[in-house]
Each structure stands twice: as C-alpha cells, then as structure tokens.
Amino acid sequence: MASYISRGRFQGVDAATPRVFGTMSMTRPESSVDMLELDDATLAGRVADGSTIALEVLYDRYSRVVLSFATRILGDRQSGEELLQEVFLRTWQQARNYSAERGSFVTWLLSITHNMSIDEIRKRRRRPQRADSADPVLMLTNVTDDSPSVEEFAELGDLRLTMIRAIQTLPMAQRSAIELAYYRGLTQREIAEELGQPLGTIKTRMRLGMRKLREYLETHEMELA
C-alpha cells in the first residue's frame, strides 16, 4: 500500500501540494511502468481512449477500495468480488463521463460502486432469497473497526473520524432513515413501510439528518461544494 501512496497520484487536501490534474509527460507513455506515474484523471482519460493498461493501473490502485465498499453493502465477499469486476467494466465503458472538475476519481468510482451495489440489492429483493444470504448488519459508524479506511488509503486525512463523529450527533431515528437509504437502497416510501412510520415522518427525519451532517462537515471545514 505504501508504494501506491508514494507515487503521489492523488494529491488529497494537503495545502502544501497543489492539486494537479491532467498532467502529461512530453513523450506519451506506452508501458505500464510509465502509466504508474500518471495521476488518476490522466489515467481516466487514457481509459476513455481505450487503454487497457491505464485501466489496469487504476484497478491496482483502487480494487481493494472498491471491494471493501461493495462487500460492506452486499454483505459477502463473493458478491463483492463479482461487483468489483462489473464496476471496472463500467468504468471502462464510461470513463469519458468522468471530469476532474466534479471531484476526485476515487469518489466517482465509489459512486459507481454504491449505485451498482444498491441496484444489486434491489434486484435481490425482487428475487426469492437464497438460504445462505445474509442480511448484513450495516452501520455508518463502526467504532471498533481499527482497519484503515478508504479515506486513509486515499490520503484524505481525518475524514473518517469526522464522519463518525458527525453520524454520532444524529438521533437514532434520523440515522436509521439515512442508513436504510444508503446501505439498502430503500426509498422513503419503502422505509416508511418497513418501519411502520408515516411517509412524512421519514421524509422529515431524512431531511433533518442530512442537514445536520452537512452542517457538521461544513463546520469542520470539509469542502462540500
């Protein structure tokens, strides 16, 4: 993992190092060794141009991140690995849609992962449940988990800790509504039915919870726009 960090392809929020996107060497790199030096946005551009080597480099950088995220939502590693392939195939097909102006490549990649994971969960709900399917216990926070997080891997400082604290400020009812939407892909109406609550109540909880999260993150100088 240290070798990926030292290549500096992700500038993060280090104020001493200006964020650089789209840099190109004078000679167009052809080998995977040259590709390793490129930042994510440039690699994404190469993928859009049809470079399998560029996709391979991005896979090496972020497959663990994507797998961790997918497994957390889907609940089992096998499903996570299957989705990992699909995420990178989608990246291969839609790399041209990525723009560095909208944010980092890893957040774009994880958005794809989240969306595809939720789609898979929704498909499962429409199918008869397998006997061995697990209903994952999912929490936005897990204070006992000491493993490094995606953000630590991607050099984003104390994001995870800040996010954990932000979630902990929410009343349980608001946190539950957000978690059911985020991890299980339920709509407001479905959440209301599952919890036996009025739709308006769920809407309000989700709204207030998200506003509190935004306010907390903005107060702690997290760039949100």
Add this chain to the structure above:
Amino acid sequence: MIPTENAGQHDNGDCAFALDRIESFALGALDSFDRGIVEHHLRWCESCRREAARFERVVEFMHLSTPLGPPPSDNIKQQLMNRLTSDDLAPPLDSHSHRVERSAERAPSPRGWTRYIPAAVAAPLAIALLVVGAWANSLRTDLSDREQALDNQIELNGSLARGGQVRLFSVEQSCPDCEGNGHVGVSESNGMGMVVGQDFNPSQQHDVWGVNDKGEKKMFCKLEVDPSGAVMQMFTFPDAPSAFTDVYITDEYGAMIYVSGESSGTHESTPSEKQTPLPTT
C-alpha cells in the same frame, strides 16, 4: 414544508418541489417519478444544482469513510482483463453514444399510406374541441414529402397560442431512454388536450402526467403509440388545465420526458449536460 435557508435565491416555483426533496435525492431515496422531476429541474436551475451538490458531497464522504478490507483475489484481475479484450464487450462509450446506439436499433419509419393514419384521424378528433375550427385549420399535413418527420407534417398555429385559446407545450427530449418529442396542446375552455409527437418507443407504455399548483401528481392518459413511434391522441384534464403548472410524459420505467412550460411555438432548448457518475436505469 421546512423553509430552506437559500429560499430567497430560488424564485422559480419549480424550486419548491426540488428543494423539498433535495436531501433524499442525494441519498437516492426518491421514487422514480420524483427523481425524474428533480433531475430535470436541476438541468435548468443552477441554484438548486449547487444545493444538490452540497448534499451529494455528504454522500461521497460516506463512501470514503468505509473501512478498508483485504485486497481482492489474484484471479479477479485476470478475469477482468480477459473480459476487456473479448470481442463481445463494447469499447468505451462517449456520453451520447448510447443514444446513437438506441436510435440505430429503432425500426425505420414505415413508408407509404400507413404514416398518414394519425393525420387522417386528426381531423375528426380536432372537431371535438370547442375551438376546433381554428385548431383544425392550423393542422396541415405535407403529403407531398414522405421523408419528413410527423412534426413537420403537422404545424401548430402559433396565433392560436398567442390568442390564448389554446396553450401549447413543447415536448423536450430530456430522457436518455426515449427519443420522444412533439407538442401538447391544451384547450382551457373545455379542459381537453392533445398530444402530437414522434419517435416514442412503441414497445413501451407511456403515460401523460401533470403536477398542479398544489404539488399533486395526476395521470391524464396512457398514450397509444403508432408502430412508427408517432403519437396523436386527445385526453381530458382531470382538473382545470390552468391548475397544472407542469406536464410530463413517462415511460414504463418512470423515465421522464418533460413537457416544458407554455410556448408560442417550437421550443428550442439546449439543456446543459449534467454529469452524473452513473445512470441508475
């Protein structure tokens, strides 16, 4: 409805609908209908788009706070690379190529007299409207040019719209899954409307909906689409037409084809492309 802190910046009535759902939109917790309305609004309203972006960043931070697990198995990468180089995997797409691919899959418009069935039906249908005399005169079909699309054969009279007898809405192609476009005409006096359009997917069910000034959604009718993709159909408004601020056409998956506000003729629009990380259809 909880007032928003940025309410003063949003002077468009459509903003209220979007802002009331903006947090849930960012979480992906809206049903397909509401999501489609908000998505369309965000194409046009920069203020609401900024608001949505702030909540989407909250969701992105949720992604990044996930604990890191073990790396994937070694064979996964090889399987992926094998699939990339296989013949049946499409090359990288640009942002518009899926539309080109879908258009190529559509059957070409039939030639000959069958194209004019909608036009032949139009005259007796138009008489049913209270202002039908002017309406019927406004319709003319160009039988001499078989290559023109249906909306070139039927030209709605702009003077009717300016006279206030009939309101015109233009159907904008805003849904990536359907090329449907055309016009919706509304007669205020007898509460009837008419949809005229082309390039709708005939294998899908399309419904016409409206949102009134109370924010209530009501279905007007189910469209009957000609195999060529043409539509010419009348419907009755469930309430007074003037109460409806927005009209939508949806396909069976809830994808939206937004019908814009009142116009005096063909509405030319070029909505800025909203980059989304992943289409969820």
